Amino acid sequence: MTTIDPKSPAAEGAPADRYLEYSAIDTGYRAVRWHEKTLYEQSRPGSTNAILPAVEKGIVDAVGxxxxxxxxxxxxxxxxxxPELSEPEILRHYIRCSQMTYGYDSGNSMGLGTCTMKYSPRINxxxxxxxxxxxxxxxQPEETIQGILEIMYGMRNWLCELAGMDEVTFQPRGGGHGAFTDACMIRAYHHARGEDFRDEIITCAVSHPCNPATASAAGFKVISLYPDEVTGELGIDALRAAISDRTAGIMMTAPxxxxxxxxxxAEYARxxxxxxxxxxxxxxNFNGVMTRMRAGDLGADMVHFNLHKTFSTPHGSYGPGAGAVAVKKAxxxxxxxxVVEFDGSRYHLNSDLSNSIGKVGTFMGMVPNVVKAYAWVLAMGAEGLRExxxxAVINNNYLIKKLLEVRGLDISWPNRRKLQEARFSLAxxxxxxxxxxxxxxYRLADFGVQTYFESHVPRIVPEPVTPEPTESISKEDVDQFVAAFHHISAEAYSNPEIVLTAPHRSIVxxxxxxxxxxxxxxxxxxxWKRTHPDG
Amino acid sequence: MSAGLVHRYIPNTAPGVREQMLAEIGVGSVDEIYEEIPAELRFAGRLDLQQEPRSEADVAREITAILGKNRTTDDLLSFLGAGCWPHYAPALVAEVMGRSEFLTAYGGIEVNDHGRFLAVFEYQSMMGDLLEMDVVAAAVYDGTTASGDAIHMASRITGRKELVLPRLMDPDRLSALLNYNGPWFTPVFVEFDPATGLMDLADLTAKLSDRTAAVYLENPTYLGTVETQAAEISRIAHAAGALLIAHVNPASLGVLAPPGQYDADIACGDGQPLGLPISCGGARLGVLACKNEVRFVHTLPMTMVGILPTTVPGERAYTWHALFDRIFYGEREAARSFSGTSSFLNAIGAGVYMALLGPSGMVDLGTANMQKAAYAARRIGGLQGVKAPVFAGPHFNEFVVDFSGTGKSAAEVNAALLERGILGGKDVTKEFPALGAAALYCVTENHTQSEIDRLVDAIGEVTR
Incomplete structure (x- = not known):
């Protein structure tokens, strides 16, 4: 690890970064970089804020x-x-923290592949x-929450339609929680059939890690298959070899x-x-295939959607998200x-499902996000979803075309066209x-764009790069991202030190x-205090 | 084909962009790219969805109209809690949580997202102070999954196969815990003292063995009592070589003993009471904390924000990178976990709440909840034929009311209260038949004396 001289312009974060100063892709970005102390270091003992109501004298007198x-x-x-601080000081601290955070709204977050970074409409x-x-x-009694049940039921119908499924639960609080719900249902399904001996789940190494991890949390052994070097697919032969009378199911991401x-x-499903x-x-990764493909039609028994990805609910700095699980009738x-039901005039909550796995979390799940997702689908309509x-697909293929002109960068499975994203390599x-x-x-951060997602593990592709330009990204955003890549590649070949010591204009x-x-x-x-007594 | 659609959320739908980009890609239409999906798998039908996009104004009008069918706790006087507690939410919490940068950030790293990591680190730190625990996870999904994670850690750490749980716990939470931990544990239930609702310590001792991985206690209990024996339970658990897991309500910790004080190994709970709205049960914050020992920290299945040095001497990086090898992002199936995108925004909000209240505010919060609940229980218990609180001993902000002596069921009482604009406590008759015509009432700092008095009068009326 190279140590930077703290007195150097690079460490100062610097107008003196002259490698950027005259560059065509200079956005003028200088990170907001407060030397912000923690609330603890700002604490003024004895400061209080009267936020809560006083307890009435009648109550105090009665109970003591x-x-x-x-x-x-x-x-x-x-x-x-x-810490003890006054209200305005606390607000100022958090405002500064927010200024040192790169939200989706802050600029160009197309680098964060697998995250489906898109605009979260404020009306929602x-x-x-x-x-x-x-x-x-x-x-609350059902009759007092008919409005919220109507929205949940409406969203249920739409997800069923989009997935080719028959019923939905909104209880899981994120994608991993949705996958876990699937794993629990698979377990319960085999148990109900007296086939507890089925204890293996097959997955693919380029499926999200939550698939193997939640299968394993539910008690299954996991068999991970690797994509073919040429096609990027699992392949029938590999799958056949993995299937046995112990197979409980397959959990994989598609695309x-x-x-x-x-x-x-579809053949795997069969x-x-x-x-x-x-x-x-x-x-x-549903974002590239809405209205073009339905998991139920491919043979899936169950799916989960990330409402905080495809359906625009905000990512919230890493949640709260929502994982909606949709299943076939069986x-x-x-x-x-x-589950929410409708009898033609009233909405009901039915907790009486004969083989239910019970609960995976509290109450009905992340209800506010269901409202937001419902508003988003309403704003899009089927035509807007397709668009x-x-x-997402056009932006990604345009990105691929442009990015492959960058020196030193390749794409994995080059013979395949990609849908919503692609995995590149800087090997x-x-x-x-x-x-x-x-x-x-790190160097990319200097350009005022968000860093990119490299790859989940296992890293089949060396030195990976996985951006995902969703429909919220403009052509200009893609061009900016590509220009930054050209610039950094040129630096790597001419003066690698500037890249190896990056970032130079960032927060830390x-x-x-x-x-x-x-x-x-x-x-x-x-x-920290205990281990760093001198601060 | 929807060419020609211009949508406000999609910048490239401005005229001419599509043709230009498709030409660059070298295809005539996007359909050529979709040929990656075999023809027989492509959906060609018409979806039973509204087809055309709607304007923002139309969306707002339609959804507002649907939501208008709800009756809210702003209009109804509510005494529902049972895991979703109605506390005062300070204005600053919503202000900070609404900051666009916090609201919309996600997978960035510290060089761009240092601020949200600092805010989450401060949440962890203040929660650590409240709990008196050294290591706090950034946030897990909710209090129930936090309990699941804690139990899961105990399984991985001890390799033992029995989990000791209180008989009196939220059946929904129990169901979720068994889903998560079913393959790894046999649950062993400890009976409760019928007078207090607390764990029967003789039964606890009898049920511990070298098979016990952990004793799991809830404090306050699901039915509102303070588990005053926590320190003794801890001693008994540790003497058997088991871990102690404490599920606590953070809003109580200004006054009640924190888990660290009675040597809990792992603490968990839900941070919703720290300034987060009830939101139909949606706004949750899973709290998970542990001792700073390798066996705990390495099995904690969630991200944490820590402080690392940087290439510039003296500079601190607040980062979530000291984590990925440990959780499922690094270990896949070996991590045996289900926690991905969780509740960071709610953690930031809870941090604002704790900072605003400070140590003295947390004491005031706990005190007010105990006083008001005690007042309500005493007054309700003074009504003819009504028993409240059902259990003896101190309560935090919930208590059980038994209407058996009035000849009315809890459901009948609730229906009659609703006619008077009041949401009575959660009917727990089916969950705990032994308790009689029982309902679980919640009273917080946010209920006024006159609201409590109104409830008491209404119960008096409907049970007469």
Whole structure:
């Protein structure tokens, strides 16, 4: 790891970065870079904010000091050592933190592949913040929440239609949670049939890691197949070899995170079904195929959608998301409860499904995100959904065409056209210049665009780069991203040091992973304080 | 073919862009690219969806009209809690959570996203102070999945096969825990003292063995009582070589003993009461924390923001990179977990809440909840034929009311209260038949004395 002289222009973050100063792709970006102290370091003991209502005298007189009456062992012995600051100081701190954060709205986030970064319409935020959503309790009687049930039921119908499925649950709180729900239903399905011996789930190494991880959390052994070097597909022979009488099912992403659509997927579904297994398709990459392909038509028994990806609900700095699971009729009975039903005049919550796996989380799930997703589909219509997918695909193929002109960059499975995203490789650049994908990514931050996603593991493609230009991205955004790649590649070949020491104009410099185990990394201020008494 | 559609959310739909980009790609139409999907798998039908896009104004009007069919807790006086608690939400929490950068960021790294990592680190730190625990996860999905993660850690750490749980717990949470941990554990239930609702310590001792991975306690319990024996339970669990997992309500920790004080190994809970709206159960924050020991930190199945040095001496990087090898992003099936995109925005919001209240505000919060709930329970318990609280001993902000003595069921009482504009407590008759015509009432700092008095009068009326 190169150490930068703190007095150098690079460390100062710098107008003096003259490699950019006269460049055609200079956006003028200088990261907002406050030397912001933590709330703890700003704390002024004794500061308080009267936020909560005072307890009425009538109540205090009636019940007395209930806290003092607690047995000593049940009472807090010492006050929490939290910071103490006034309201305006707290707001200023968080505003500064937000200024040092690159949201989707801040610029060009097309680098974050597999994330489906798209515009989150503000009208949807306003609707979900209405008291008719925000001030509802999930245990209210059905007759008082007919509006929210109508929206959930409407969204259920639309997802069923888009997926070619028959029923939906919104209980899972994210994509991984949705995949886990699938795994639990597969387990319950075989159990109900007296086939507990089915304990293997087959997946693909270029499916999202949540597929193997949640299968394993549900108690299955996982068999990971690798994509063919030429086609990028699993292949019938490999799948046949993996299938046995212990096969519980297959859990895979379609299209893959590589942008390849596995053309034999319906045949895989047929083979798995023939062997008595269940087919779960992760629709995290649905954004490129809306109205063009329905998982149910391919033979899937169950799918999950990420409402925070395809359906525009905001990513929230890493959640709250929402994972909607849709299933075929045969699996309806296994869904988590409750499900929303409609009798022609009223909406109901049905918790009485005979084989239900019960609960995977609290209440009915991330209801505000269902409202936002519903508003988004309403704004798009079927025509808009189709248009959005087409643009995700056009933008990606335009990006591929342009990016392949960058020196030192290749694409995996070059003979295949890609749908929503593609996995590129900087292996050649690395071999020829010593600049790897991490260096490249750090340098990209200097250009005022968001860094890119490299790859999930296993890293089948060396020095990977995985952008995803969704329909919210403009041609100009793609051109800007490509121009930055050309610029950095040229630097790598002419003056690699500038890339190897990047970023230069960002909020912080490269982190150093110099610890033996994670207990040496402070994850709370109390640990930092203990291990760094001098600050 | 929808060429010609110009959509406000899609910049490239401006006229002429499509032709230009398709020409660059070298295809005549996007359909040529979609040939990657075999013809027989391409959907050619018409979806039963509204076809045309709608304007923003139309979307707003339609959804507002549908939502108008709801009756909210702004209009109805609500005493529902049971895991979704109605607390006051300070204006600053919504302001910060609404900041576009926090709202829409996602997968970036510290060089661009340093601010959100700092904000999450501060959430972890303040939560660590409240819990008196050294290591706090950035956020997991909700309190229930946090319990699932805690149990899962105990399984991986100890390799033991039995999990000891209180008999009196939320059946929904139990169901989720068994889904998550079913393959790894046999649940063993500890009976409760019928007078207090707390764990029967003799039964606990009898059920512990060298097969016990962990004892899981809830404090306050699902039915609102303070588990005053937590320190003793901890001692008993540890003596058997088992871990102690404490599921707590963070809003109680200004006054109740934090898990660190009674030597819990893993703490979990839901951060919703820290300034997050009830939102039909949607706004959740899974709290997960542990001791700073290798066996805990390495099995904690979620991201954490830590401080690392950078290439510039003295500079701190707040980063989530000290993590990926450990969770499923690094280990795939070996991680045996289900936590991906979780609840960072809610963690940031809860951080704002804790910062605003500070240590003295957290004490005030806990005190007010205990006082108001005690007042409500005492007054309701004074009504003819109504028993409240059903359990003896201190409660936090919930308590069980038994209407058996009035000849009315909990459902009948709730229906009659609704006619008077009141949402009574959660009917727990089916969940716990032994408790009688029982409902779980929640009273927080946000209920006024006159609202409580109104409830008491209404219960008096409908049970007469």
């Amino acid at each position: 000091d209930v806290v003092a009456a607690l047995p000593a062992a049940a009472r807090r012995a010492r006050p929490p050592e939290m 935020e306003q609707l979900a913040a209405l008291p008719e959503v925000k001030a509802l309790h999930p245990l 893959y995170d590589t942008g390849v659509f596995d053309s034999q997927i 083979l798995v079904h023939e062997a008595g297994g269940v087919v779960s398709l992760d629709q995290a 699996f309806r009975d296994f869904l988590p409860v409750p 959005a997918s087409e643009w 050649k650049l690395h071999d020829e210049t010593g600049v790897g994908t991490l260096d490249f990514n 410099h490269r982190e150093i992973h110099d610890y033996e185990n994670l207990t040496q990394v402070p994850f709370t201020w109390r640990v």
